[in-house]
Amino acid sequence: MKILVPVKRVVDYNIKVLVKSDGTGVETAGLKMSMNPFDEIAVEEAIRLREKGVATEVIAVSIGVQQAQDTLRTAMAMGADRSILVLSDESPEPLAVAKVLKALVEREKPDLVFLGKQAIDDDMNATGQMLAGLLGWGQGTFASKVEIADGRAEVSREIDGGTETVSLALPAIITADLRLNEPRYASLPNIMKAKKKPLETIQAADLGVDMTRRLTTVSVAEPATRKAGITVGSVAELVGKLRNEAKVI
Amino acid sequence: MSVLLLAELSQGHLATDAVSKALSAALPLGDVHILIASDDGQDAAAEAASLQGVSKVILAQHDSLAHGLAEPIAALIFSLAGSYQHIIAPSTAFSKNILPRVAALLDVMVLSDIIAVHDVDTFDRPIFAGNAIQTVISSDLVKVLTVRTTAFKAVEKGGKASIEMIVGVPDPELSSWLEDIEVVSERPDLISAKIVVSGGRGMGSKENFDAIIQLADKMGAAVGASRAAVDLGYAPNDWQVGQTGKVVAPDLYLAVGISGAIQHLAGMKDSKIIVAINKDEDAPIFKVADYALVGDLFSVVPELTEKMGTEFSI
Numbered sequence: 047m048k049i050l051v052p053v054k055r056v057v058d059y060n061i062k063v064l065v066k067s068d069g070t071g072v073e074t075a076g077l078k079m080s081m082n083p084f085d086e087i088a089v090e091e092a093i094r095l096r097e098k099g100v101a102t103e104v105i106a107v108s109i110g111v112q113q114a115q116d117t118l119r120t121a122m123a124m125g126a127d128r129s130i131l132v133l134s135d136e137s138p139e140p141l142a143v144a145k146v147l148k149a150l151v152e153r154e155k156p157d158l159v160f161l162g163k164q165a166i167d168d169d170m171n172a173t174g175q176m177l178a179g180l181l182g183w184g185q186g187t188f189a190s191k192v193e194i195a196d197g198r199a200e201v202s203r204e205i206d207g208g209t210e211t212v213s214l215a216l217p218a219i220i221t222a223d224l225r226l227n228e229p230r231y232a233s234l235p236n237i238m239k240a241k242k243k244p245l246e247t248i249q250a251a252d253l254g255v256d257m258t259r260r261l262t263t264v265s266v267a268e269p270a271t272r273k274a275g276i277t278v279g280s281v282a283e284l285v286g287k288l289r290n291e292a293k294v295i
Numbered sequence: 296m297s298v299l300l301l302a303e304l305s306q307g308h309l310a311t312d313a314v315s316k317a318l319s320a321a322l323p324l325g326d327v328h329i330l331i332a333s334d335d336g337q338d339a340a341a342e343a344a345s346l347q348g349v350s351k352v353i354l355a356q357h358d359s360l361a362h363g364l365a366e367p368i369a370a371l372i373f374s375l376a377g378s379y380q381h382i383i384a385p386s387t388a389f390s391k392n393i394l395p396r397v398a399a400l401l402d403v404m405v406l407s408d409i410i411a412v413h414d415v416d417t418f419d420r421p422i423f424a425g426n427a428i429q430t431v432i433s434s435d436l437v438k439v440l441t442v443r444t445t446a447f448k449a450v451e452k453g454g455k456a457s458i459e460m461i462v463g464v465p466d467p468e469l470s471s472w473l474e475d476i477e478v479v480s481e482r483p484d485l486i487s488a489k490i491v492v493s494g495g496r497g498m499g500s501k502e503n504f505d506a507i508i509q510l511a512d513k514m515g516a517a518v519g520a521s522r523a524a525v526d527l528g529y530a531p532n533d534w535q536v537g538q539t540g541k542v543v544a545p546d547l548y549l550a551v552g553i554s555g556a557i558q559h560l561a562g563m564k565d566s567k568i569i570v571a572i573n574k575d576e577d578a579p580i581f582k583v584a585d586y587a588l589v590g591d592l593f594s595v596v597p598e599l600t601e602k603m604g605t606e607f608s609i
Binding site for chain 2: 212
C-alpha cells in the first residue's frame, strides 16, 4: 500500500511573528522555517505503517516555493522514500492545495493520504477535509490512533467531549492530531541519505489546477494589546483584587 | 438570500450555547435557517426553533446521521446548498470536520474561526496562533464559515420558528461509527464557563493536579490544562486550552504553573481577567496577566482554595 503525505513549510512554531507596519501581512523574511508540527506527526505515522509492513511506499509532497524542498528533505530524512515538490506562489489556499493533491492522487494512486490536522500559520484546518470531499473518499480527522486492517482504517478521533472511533473504507484521508505519536528526529546518516533520495519538481500549472485565490486579504492587524498587569504580594491581596477591583468573583 | 446554520447536538439536545452564539454572527447576513441532522432530532429542533431570530428549522432524520459523521452530513448540506448564500456553524470539532468538506463539494473556500462580520463577504479571523488578525473578502458565491463562539454573544430565547422535515437523505456509506469514549463531567463546559482554572507542567504530577480540580470546584469553574499537562497525563486531552485545543474567553482565567507558550496564549488571551500563578517570575504568562502572583504553587493553591471556600459561595 502506498501512502501520500503532504507537508507544509511554515514559520517555526517557537517564533512569535510580527505584523508588518503597512498592514499587508506578517513579517516572515529571515525567520526560521520548519515543517508544520502536525505534518511531522503525519510523516511519522506513515513511516511506522511502512515499518509494520502495512505500507510499501511513503511519498512526501509539498506545494509552494522552491525552498519547500528543505521540508521534503526533512521528511525523507525521517524515512519517506521519495518526494514531489509542486511549485506555486508563497502560500496557496487550502482549496487550491486540495486540488493539486487530488491531481497527484490520481497520478500516484495511494491508498491513504496522511495530513496534519492544521497548519500553524493560516490555522485553517481544512485541506484534508477538502481533499476528501473532492475525491469522494472517507475522512478520519484529528486522529489520535490509526489501525489498518482488511481494507479499512479504524481511526480514533479527538472530539470535544472525548474520543470517537470510526471505520473508513480505503482509500481514505486521515489528518493527524498532536496525540497520534511522537515524531522521530532525523539522524545525521539519514539526513545524508535523504540527499540522494528522488525529489521530483513540477509546476502547479502543469497539473491543470486553477490556483486563483478566492479570499483577498484586505489587511492584517495586531490583536488588541492587553494593558499591563500588576503583581500582587499574597493570596489575600489577590482575592481582594479579584473581588473588589476586577469584580469577577 | 438566506443563511444555513448547521446545529450541533449533544446527547439528543441542542448545543444551545454554541448554536446561539453562531446565530448572532449569522443574523446580520440574512434569514437564518437552522439545520438539525440526526437520527432523532425532534427535541433539538424544538430547542432551535425557540431561539430568537431563527426563520426556520430544517429537521433531517436518518440513521446515517446518528453520530455526526462528515460524509453523510456534508452530502446533506450540499443537497440543500442551492438556496443559501452563507453556510455557517460554530467552530467545534464537529463542524471543523464537516464544513471544509462541504466547501470543497461546492468548489468554494472555507473561512475558519471568524471573529467578526463586517458585511456579507468581509470577515475577520485570527492567524499565526492569534498573533495577527486578518480581514478577508471572499469572492465565492457561497460563503462557508465557522464561527469562533467566544467572539459573539448568545441570542436570547423567545423565537417561534416553524420546523420543516426533509426526507430522502443521501448516504455515501464511506464511513461508519464504532464507539465513543466520553469524558463525563459535572463541571461547567470549558468553552462557555465564566471561570476557568487551568494547570500546567508546574503542577508536577497527576496527584498534585487534583489541587487545581479542587480549586475549580470551589469556584464553580471549568478545569483547563496546558498541552504539557495533558501530554504528561495530568489531565484528559479535551481539557487542553490553546491553538490546537479549545479556545476560551471567560470572565476569569486562572493559569497555575503554566509558562505561557505562544500556543497556549492563543487559546486564552481574550479572557477578561487573567491571573497567573507561577514560581518563575520571567514566565511569559506574566506578560498577559492582569494579576501576577509569584510563588510556590503547592502553598498558594491550597490557600487560595481555602479563601474561596470561606468568602465565596457559588
